Structure formats: structure tokens, C-alpha cells
Amino acid sequence: MSARRRTESEIAWAVRLAQAKHGVEELRRAALAAEQEFSAEFQSTATSMRESAINLVHYLAVRRHDVRALQDELARLGLSSLGRMEAHVMASLQAVLRVLHTLLGEPVPVEVVEDPPITFDTGPALLAEHTNAILGTAPQGRQTRIMVTMPGEAADDPDLIRSLVEAGMGIMRINCAHDSPTTWERMVRHLRHAERDLDKRCLVSFDLAGPKLRTGPIAPGPAVVKLRPTRNPVGQVTEPARVRLVADGSQPDADDAIPVDAALLDNAQPGDTLAFVDARNRKRVLRVTEVRPGECLCETDRPAYVVPGTRLTLRREQSSIAQGEVGALTTVDQWIALQVGDTLEVVHGEAPGRDAIYDDDGRIAEPAFISCALDEVFSGVRIGEPILFDDGKIRGVICGVAEDRLRVDITGAAGERAKLRSEKGINLPESELALPALTVKDIEDLAFVANHADAVAMSFVQQPGDIDDLLHEIGKLNAVQLGIVLKIETKTAFTRLPDLLLSAMRHPPIAVMIARGDLGVEVGFERLSEVQEEILWLCEAAHVPVIWATQVLESLAKGGMPSRAEVSDAAMGSRAECVMLNKGPYILETLGFLAGVLERIEEHHYKKTARLRKLQVASRGNQRAPDA
Structure with missing residues (x-):
């Protein structure tokens, strides 16, 4: 050159x-x-x-x-x-x-x-120090802690809690939205016994329920029991419909049990039949297969709809032995069917919702409606704002606002026609709701939490004033040792996260939980990955640990088999300081699986940094397994 x-x-x-x-x-x-x-x-x-x-x-x-x-x-x-x-x-x-x-x-x-x-050096050291303070020390072999949500039955299953601690549970999570202080106390007592027996430390975190934006009740459907035999693809019965008849006035332990006059049960024998005309005016026969004290088991090869008052005739060979009636039955859970273009009214209060009412010409005379009990919903929304139901399965836009009702145009539904049931979540991601994060129930529960927990998670936190309210109640209880977890589950909470962090830094130790279920609905699932990243970055800058929550390995926990996408998601959880598992019948297996995933991935990544450990696969001619 x-x-x-x-x-x-x-x-x-x-x-x-x-x-x-x-x-x-x-x-x-x-x-x-x-x-x-x-x-x-x-x-x-x-x-x-x-x-x-x-x-x-x-x-x-x-x-x-x-x-x-x-x-x-x-x-x-x-x-x-x-x-x-x-x-x-x-x-x-x-x-x-x-x-x-x-x-x-x-x-x-x-x-x-x-x-x-x-x-x-001091930046990562502060994050580690703050993490230890609220989430406990990391277990040997991995840095990411694992939090496990307790099912209600854990209160009576100390062996389950002991096994979870032994398998690596670092934080027991108890959701105050379920069960009662009596149940929670038994869970904590079992945990303390397990800690002593295993010489391991496991922290306890309680989630306050917070205000719940949920749909109200729906008018019950008819009281009916549907009997349906199983058929193969060509319509042949492969398994009869089975039903249990019990004495009228008793307390059946199954929804499909049919209460009948005691005279029918007293006289029934295996091989007898019970003839009746069902709700569709179809003649049907039940075959008695087994008789027990106070009940008999029957089956039929024909579909039938049984309603209260149905007359039953007990027959043996050609003779009528006894007669009686069907007693009161449980009503059928109902829903409101909605599709794009429908109108739904959200009404203040707890009136049972119902489907749309049509006139004789098939036109809608009255739109479908559902209730909502929270006053703040009706005073805090504006025309044009979005509203979502049931984790976003039903989407709409508010087109009318009155003092006691909202009118909603349905703009999206999962499938061609979605079912809206009672007790389903309502999300208003663009609305400013003057909704306090602490409810009366939360304040009552906090008195118990302060005496039994290491940390408390605040649901529906929206603004620094919500944290002020929590700190005020903690101060009244003199619970200065109680750590605070901010659950980021709304779009508003995400956009205000820096202010929330600065406010919470008055009362360490603190952590942030990414409640990805509600948050995904609020920000849109196409933005969830981006938002998760931003929360992780902001919290690392604040040296505040993050809990990666909602639906982690859910298919494994509930069904015994993970999906490929869930495994990748669980590995991404190593970017946080803690991963939360929800309850399920396979929770113990899920805990062990997650611990293995985290241990392996932490050899390759820390936060955003790839860690270049030696790779066996990089060696020419190497034939070893990829996990070696």
C-alpha cells in the first residue's frame, strides 16, 4: 500500500x-x-x-x-x-x-x-445480592431458582411438598385467590417440616388476589341429564351410556347421578328395566346392571334426555314392579355464543347474563348481555377502546358507554363462534381504570401473609400509588422483613415499569414477575416476546430479579408430555432469576425436567451473553451425544 x-x-x-x-x-x-x-x-x-x-x-x-x-x-x-x-x-x-x-x-x-x-464487577454482584435476598440462594448446579404453585390438596399431602423440596423447589407459591388461611397454614407447616428433615431452605411467597375483572354469572340452562352411548364411525354402539340412580333427597357425589323415588331402588334387581319417555317424547329403556344400598347402576344403547318429573316404570320380565319420578337435577352450565359482527352489552352488577333474544322474524330483539360487578369499569372506559374476554379469545371495541352498561361490537372470536362463560377475565388494555390494586380481601389476607411469608406478590399493580398502599399496610403490620414482588400483568404496568421500580426500591428486597398470560392478552401476543425482553433489560439495569411466569411447561405439568415450543420457552426462562411452575398432576416430573433444562442452558447463556464453553460437536470426527 x-x-x-x-x-x-x-x-x-x-x-x-x-x-x-x-x-x-x-x-x-x-x-x-x-x-x-x-x-x-x-x-x-x-x-x-x-x-x-x-x-x-x-x-x-x-x-x-x-x-x-x-x-x-x-x-x-x-x-x-x-x-x-x-x-x-x-x-x-x-x-x-x-x-x-x-x-x-x-x-x-x-x-x-x-x-x-x-x-x-459490582453491577452483577448487586443483582446477585438482591436476588438472594428475596428468592433465596441458588441451588447447586444452577443459578435460576424454581417457584412452584401449590394445589389445594397439598395442604393434606405433606409427602408431595417434601418431594418438591427434595427435587429442587426453591420457593413455594400460594395463590390467595384460592383456598383459605386454614389451608395455607397447613401448606406452610408441611414445608417447614420438610425443610428440617431435608436440611434445605425453601421460601414462601403469597400472591394477593387483587381486583378481578371477570364476567358475572350466566342464567342457568335447563336441568337435564344427557345420556349418550359411544358409537364408532359407522354409528354402531361400542359402549353404552351409563348412569347411576340414587335415592331422591340424598346428596349425589356426581353431576350425572339421577335422584329417583326410593321405591324404585328398593325393588330393583339386576336384569330389570326402567321404561320412560324422555324430554323429546322418545320412548327409552334403562337396563339395571347392578344394585347397591341406596343406588343402582343402569345402562342404555339409545340417547336420552332426562328431566325432573320424568316418570319411570320398573319392569321385570312382563310385569310392572314399581313406579316413580325423577327428582331435582343440576342445571346445565350455559354460555353466550358470539361471533364477529355480534353486539354484546356489559351490564353493571351481577344479573345473570344471557344470549341474544330474537323476534319471530329472526331479528335480534335484545342483544346478548353479561354482567360485571366492578364500578370502575363503567366510569373508566371510552368509546373506541378495545375490550377482551377470556384471555383474548373474544375481542371487541366499545361502541357505547352509559352509566350502567357498555355496548361492545365483537371484532374477533376464536373459531367461527366462541363461547363466553361466567368467571372469565376481562381486559381493557387502553383504558384508564381508577381501580385500587389492594382490595378489602387483600388487606385481610395480608395479616396472615405477614406472619408466614418471605415475600408477597402484588397483583394488578398499575401505578406508584398502588405500591404506596401496600407499603402502608405492611407498615401497619410491622412486617419490614417482607419482600415485595410486582406482578406486571397489564399494559399500563409495563409502560410505567421504571416508575414502579423506583417506587418499590424504597422497600427492598423486591422482584418483578412477568405474568405473561394477562400481559400477552393486553399487549398482544405478537408483542409479548419484545415486551418480555424489555422487562428483563430494565430489571437487570435496576439490579432487580425477575420471575418468569405463566404456562411454563404446562402441557407436561397437566398432561405428562411437553411440547417442543414449551421446552424452548422453558430454556428462555434462564434469562430470568426464577421460573414459576403452575400446579398439575405431573408437577413433580415437571420440576425435575425444568431443573435439567436450566442446568444445561446455563452452561451456554447468561442473560443476553453467549458463554462459549467447549462444544464436543465442534471436534472433527466427534461421535458423542449432543448432551455430552
Whole structure:
């Protein structure tokens, strides 16, 4: 290369270095300016969290800029692209600036030479310290803790709790939306016994139920028992319909049991038949197959619809032995069928909802309606805002608002026609609801939680004032040791996450739970992966641990077999400090499976960083298994 060309190349290189230096200096100045902007918030932050709060604000200042072009240039210059700066923002900026000044042959400014309070070592160390404080120490072999939700039956199954602790459960989660303090107390007592027996520590976290935006009751359907034999594809009966007749007035332990006059049971024998006319005016016969005290078992090869008052005649050979009637039956659960283009009214109160009413010409005389008991829903929504039901299976837009009702145009439904049932979630992602995160029940439950828990999770947290309310109640209970978990489950909570973190930093230890079920509905499932990433970044910048929650390995926990997508999702959970499992009949197997996945993936990744351990597959001619 000629001297002239070399000089031109050196000049171009110096220009690129100077431009990159200018870009990084601009980010550093923005971070320092933000530190002044948030100085009042830092004063109320707990001393142990103050440097972490400053680092979070530095990160927010950097992320107000689009840094992608600068990152690409830094990478081309062979320098850090700032892609792993979350835990130590100022240290990352200054490290790059030091190298750029040196490459340019310039003296390094004193303010860049000196290490900031949060360094490459102290940042991750603070995150580890804060994680240990609220989630306990990591088990041997992996850094990611595992939280397990307790089923109600765990209160009477100490062996299950012991097995879960033995298999690696680090945090027991109890949902205050279910069961009662008496049940919760037994769960905690079993856990403490298991801890002593196994010489292992397992923390306890309670989820407060919070306000629940749910659909109200639906008018019950007819009281009827449907008898349906099983048929093969050509219509032949392969298994008869079976039913149990019990004495009228008794308490049947199954919904399909039919109460009848006791005289029928007293006289029945195997081989007898019971003749009747069903609700469709079809003649049907039940064959008695077994008789027990107070009940008899019957079967039929024909479908039948049995309603209260149906007359039964007990026959033996050609003779009538006894007669009686069917007693009261359980009503059938109903739903409201909705499709795109339908109108649904949401009515204030608890009136039983119903389907649309049609006139004689088939036109809708009255639209379908469902109730909702929360006042704030009707005062906080506006025309044009979206509304979602049942985890987003039914989507609509609010087209009318009155004091006691909303009118909704249905714009989306899972399948051609979706069923809306009672007690299904309602989401209003664009609405400002003046809904307190703490309910009367939550405050009552908190008195129990304060005496038995290591941490409490706050549902439906929306704004810093919600955290103020929780801290006020914790203060009244003198429960200063209680850790706080912020459940991020709404779009509003996500958009306000920096303010929520700064507010919660007044009362460490704290953690954040990504409640991905409701959050996915609120932000849209196409955005969920992006939002998860942003929450992980913000919390790492704040040195606050994250709990990866909702539907982790759900197919395995409930059915005994995971899906491929679920395994990948579980591996992604290693980006967080804790992964939460929900209850299911295969929860013990799921816990062991998840522990194995996390142990393996942590050898390859930490947060956003790939860890380049030796790969056997990279060796030429290697024939070893991929897990070796």
C-alpha cells in the first residue's frame, strides 16, 4: 500500500473513531443529565438500592436514543457494542471512551478514567445480592431458582411438598385467590417440616388476589341429564351410556347421578328395566346392571334426555314392579355464543347474563348481555377502546358507554363462534381504570401473609400509588422483613415499569414477575416476546430479579408430555432469576425436567451473553451425544 493510500486510510479510521467517540460521549452526557433529573426520587430510595436506582436511570437515558448505528460502528471498530451494558451502564460507556481516546492518541479525561460506583464487577454482584435476598440462594448446579404453585390438596399431602423440596423447589407459591388461611397454614407447616428433615431452605411467597375483572354469572340452562352411548364411525354402539340412580333427597357425589323415588331402588334387581319417555317424547329403556344400598347402576344403547318429573316404570320380565319420578337435577352450565359482527352489552352488577333474544322474524330483539360487578369499569372506559374476554379469545371495541352498561361490537372470536362463560377475565388494555390494586380481601389476607411469608406478590399493580398502599399496610403490620414482588400483568404496568421500580426500591428486597398470560392478552401476543425482553433489560439495569411466569411447561405439568415450543420457552426462562411452575398432576416430573433444562442452558447463556464453553460437536470426527 502506498504512503498516500495509507495516510487516507488512517485519516478515515481516525474520523470513524472520532465519530464513535462523539456518539458515546453524547450517551454519557444524557445519562448524567438524567441523574440530575431523578435526584428527588433517589432521596427516597433505600440506601442499599440507591446506586442501582442511579444505574436504572442511566440506562433509561441511553435507551431514549436509537443506538443501533453507533453499535454497528463500534462493532466494526472491534470494540464493545454496548449490548451488555444493563447492569453497569456508566462503566460500559467509560470503558469504550477510554479505548477510543487511546486509539485517537488523546489524553483520557479524568472523569472517564475513574471507576463509577457501579462497575463490571459490582453491577452483577448487586443483582446477585438482591436476588438472594428475596428468592433465596441458588441451588447447586444452577443459578435460576424454581417457584412452584401449590394445589389445594397439598395442604393434606405433606409427602408431595417434601418431594418438591427434595427435587429442587426453591420457593413455594400460594395463590390467595384460592383456598383459605386454614389451608395455607397447613401448606406452610408441611414445608417447614420438610425443610428440617431435608436440611434445605425453601421460601414462601403469597400472591394477593387483587381486583378481578371477570364476567358475572350466566342464567342457568335447563336441568337435564344427557345420556349418550359411544358409537364408532359407522354409528354402531361400542359402549353404552351409563348412569347411576340414587335415592331422591340424598346428596349425589356426581353431576350425572339421577335422584329417583326410593321405591324404585328398593325393588330393583339386576336384569330389570326402567321404561320412560324422555324430554323429546322418545320412548327409552334403562337396563339395571347392578344394585347397591341406596343406588343402582343402569345402562342404555339409545340417547336420552332426562328431566325432573320424568316418570319411570320398573319392569321385570312382563310385569310392572314399581313406579316413580325423577327428582331435582343440576342445571346445565350455559354460555353466550358470539361471533364477529355480534353486539354484546356489559351490564353493571351481577344479573345473570344471557344470549341474544330474537323476534319471530329472526331479528335480534335484545342483544346478548353479561354482567360485571366492578364500578370502575363503567366510569373508566371510552368509546373506541378495545375490550377482551377470556384471555383474548373474544375481542371487541366499545361502541357505547352509559352509566350502567357498555355496548361492545365483537371484532374477533376464536373459531367461527366462541363461547363466553361466567368467571372469565376481562381486559381493557387502553383504558384508564381508577381501580385500587389492594382490595378489602387483600388487606385481610395480608395479616396472615405477614406472619408466614418471605415475600408477597402484588397483583394488578398499575401505578406508584398502588405500591404506596401496600407499603402502608405492611407498615401497619410491622412486617419490614417482607419482600415485595410486582406482578406486571397489564399494559399500563409495563409502560410505567421504571416508575414502579423506583417506587418499590424504597422497600427492598423486591422482584418483578412477568405474568405473561394477562400481559400477552393486553399487549398482544405478537408483542409479548419484545415486551418480555424489555422487562428483563430494565430489571437487570435496576439490579432487580425477575420471575418468569405463566404456562411454563404446562402441557407436561397437566398432561405428562411437553411440547417442543414449551421446552424452548422453558430454556428462555434462564434469562430470568426464577421460573414459576403452575400446579398439575405431573408437577413433580415437571420440576425435575425444568431443573435439567436450566442446568444445561446455563452452561451456554447468561442473560443476553453467549458463554462459549467447549462444544464436543465442534471436534472433527466427534461421535458423542449432543448432551455430552
